[in-house]
Amino acid sequence: MTTATHVQPGVRELVTFRVGDQDFCIDIMMVREIRGWSPATILPHAPKYVLGVINLRGSVVPIVDLSARLGLGPSVPDDRHVIVIAVIGTQATGFLVSAVADIIAVDASEVQPTPDVTSEATRNFIEGVIVTRERMLRVLDIQTVLPKVAETAEAS
Numbered sequence: 001m002t003t004a005t006h007v008q009p010g011v012r013e014l015v016t017f018r019v020g021d022q023d024f025c026i027d028i029m030m031v032r033e034i035r036g037w038s039p040a041t042i043l044p045h046a047p048k049y050v051l052g053v054i055n056l057r058g059s060v061v062p063i064v065d066l067s068a069r070l071g072l073g074p075s076v077p078d079d080r081h082v083i084v085i086a087v088i089g090t091q092a093t094g095f096l097v098s099a100v101a102d103i104i105a106v107d108a109s110e111v112q113p114t115p116d117v118t119s120e121a122t123r124n125f126i127e128g129v130i131v132t133r134e135r136m137l138r139v140l141d142i143q144t145v146l147p148k149v150a151e152t153a154e155a156s
Helices: 120-125 149-155
Strands: 011-019 022-027 031-036 050-056 059-065 082-088 091-097 099-107 126-131 136-140
Touching (some): 011 082, 011 136, 050 091
Parallel strands (some): 022 136, 059 091
Antiparallel strands (some): 011 022, 031 082, 050 059
């Protein structure tokens, strides 16, 4: 694993971040921007992990509490939290995280499969695991973390 500079074939660039005391990462190509926390406008009957929406240069963007969505308990956002704006298809969504750490480049062979002992929900959210000397990173499949329209309707 190296710090990202020039990406070669078979190498993925990932943005690493913390959710509570856990380390995760997502593909850098999904990330549009990283911004500081700003309070969201609450939406009635939204799932508990949807904090609300923010105005991002004229676009309404939903904000997902990634800790709550991953089953790690709800976050209490403050000025130290950041929002990772990811684009999935045409939808921009903000994910509340504790802190963004860095950008890394890893060979695809360094991403190990999610162990079979985890729940199906975990396997759906986690694409794989990267083990380093300092930490263990879970690679999120951010597309599965994004709330589905059907889930939002069921929550109301």
